[in-house]
Amino acid sequence: MAHRVLTRTLRGWARTPVTARIAIIYLLSRLVTTGFFALAAAGSNLGSRFGADPALGDYALGWDAQWYWTVAVFGYPTTLPVNEAGQVLENAWAFMPVYAHLAQLVGLGDWAAGAVLVSLVSGLLACLVLHRLLRPRIGAAAALWAVAFFASGPLAALFQVGYAESLFVLLLLVALDLVSRHRYGWLYLLIPVMGFTRPGVLAFALFLGLHGISRWLVRERHPLLPKDVVHIVALGALTTLVGFSWQAIAGLVTGEPGAYLQTELSWRRNWLSDPSAAFIPFEGFVRGAEFWAGQWGMPSWAGWVILALLVAGAGYALLRARSVRRLGLDIRLWSASYLLYLLAVFFPQSSTFRLLIPxxxxxxxxxxxxxxxxRWGVLLVCLLLQWAWILVMYGSAQTYWQVP
Structure with missing residues (x-):
């Protein structure tokens, strides 16, 4: 009897339209995440940043969500806040405007409701686009499992809080799908929106350059039309312009040319007692390797070795791993571009895992x-890691060491 019920269920699932299946997977995943948040809230205490017995809405508005709310309600400061030593303090210039104002618009003035709704809907749409992107590469069934891993993954809580990652990933996946299909026209509208949603669009400029080179190298087998060359070059220039424009805007509004970079560097003082006064590419990860080696009781050189091994491992996976190669060249080029971008601009700390979601x-x-x-084992690991991330970043959340 049970076997027959299971057989009928599986047959019914197979006949269900793929869009409905993705929506069901996403809905079930959100219910699980809500349960994890409820458990974390029940175990919270006065030592937590959120206090004892926080509401789920408190989590939705926690951490960086407060900065996006600040942008939506108060805008950006025209004078940079500084400490007694004249160093720029953390401020709203580190957060892009699209998500903040879209949440305000969608929520009809209730920013929290709008933010959660934008994140939820963006996550669902991102799942649909991810399946569309992966299906021609790995097959429909595997693509559906990839959606399940994404919807239930370690960072799936971001679909239910006031963070811009959900919207950014949606825009990114659409952009990658358009590039992979050589349908470049819509990117002229998409890239500026993506660029003002969250940092990272400069990595897409590098990706477009590598995509253009890859198409040039195989032009005898797969013709490269002159119009495509024009599109790739123009889009690369547009993406680079958008990537640097926020720095120019911050400088013009505040009268400080380095306003944006100084704002970003201000967060490093939470970790380093003597951070560099100026931004130096790749320094963040080098200093981070030294810092974490010290925290773990190891010499600095051990941190450098660990960093080198991580970089080498990522490079090997992108170049040689069979399952990664199945995803196609464009996905691998994007992944390499984004990892290089992170190495160039970021300081590794508790937010590192969140920044890997692109x-x-x-x-x-x-x-x-x-x-x-x-596959079921991978899904279980995803859920366990998600619970651990929610418990540490929201349930405990005592210090800045636990910032999502």
Whole structure:
């Protein structure tokens, strides 16, 4: 009897339109995440940043969500806040305007409701686009599993809080899908929106350059039309302009040419007692390797070795791993571009895992093996890591060491 019920259920699932299946997976995942948030809230205490018995809405508005709310309600400061030493303090210039104001618009003045709704809907749409992006590469079934890993992954809580990542990933996946199909026209509208949603669009400029080179190298087998060359070059220039424009805007409004970079560097003083006064590419990860080696009781050189091994491992996976190669060249080029961007601009700390979410297309590599036990095992690991992330970043949340 049970076997017949299971068989009928599986047949019904197979006949369900793929859009509905993705929506069901996403809805079930959100219910699980809500349960995790409720458990974290129940175990919260006065030592937590959120206090004892916080409401789910408190979590939705926690951490960086407060900065986006500040942007929506108060805008950006015309004078940079500084400490007694004259160093720029943390301020709203580190947060882009699109998500903040879209949440205000959608919420009809109730920013919190608008922010959660934008994140929820963006996550669902991102799942649909991810399936569309991966299906021609790894097959429909594997693409659906990749969606399940994404919707239930370690960072899935971001679909239910006031962070811009959900919207940015949606825009990014659409952009990658358009590039992979050589449909460049819509990117002229999409890239500026993406660029003013959250930092990272400069990585897309590098990706477009590498995409253009890759198409040039195989032009004898796959013709490269002159109009496509024009599009790729023009879009690369546009993306670079958008990527640097926020720095110019911050400088013009505040009268401080380095306003944006100084704002970003202000967060490093939470970790380093002597951060550099100026931005130096790649210094963040080098200093971060030294810092974390010290925290773990190791010499600085051990941190450098660990960093080198991580970089080498990522490079090997993108170049040689069979499951990653199945995803196609464009996804691998984007992943390499974004990882290089992070190495150049970021200081590794508790937000590192969140900043890896633009690598979402790599979820397809986890779904390539067909063994049923393996796929269910990966899904279980995703859920366990999600619970751990929510518990640490929201349930405990005592210090700046636990910032999502």
């Amino acid at each position: 690598l979402t297309p790599l979820a397809g590599a986890l779904a390539v093996p067909r063994a049923r036990a393996y």
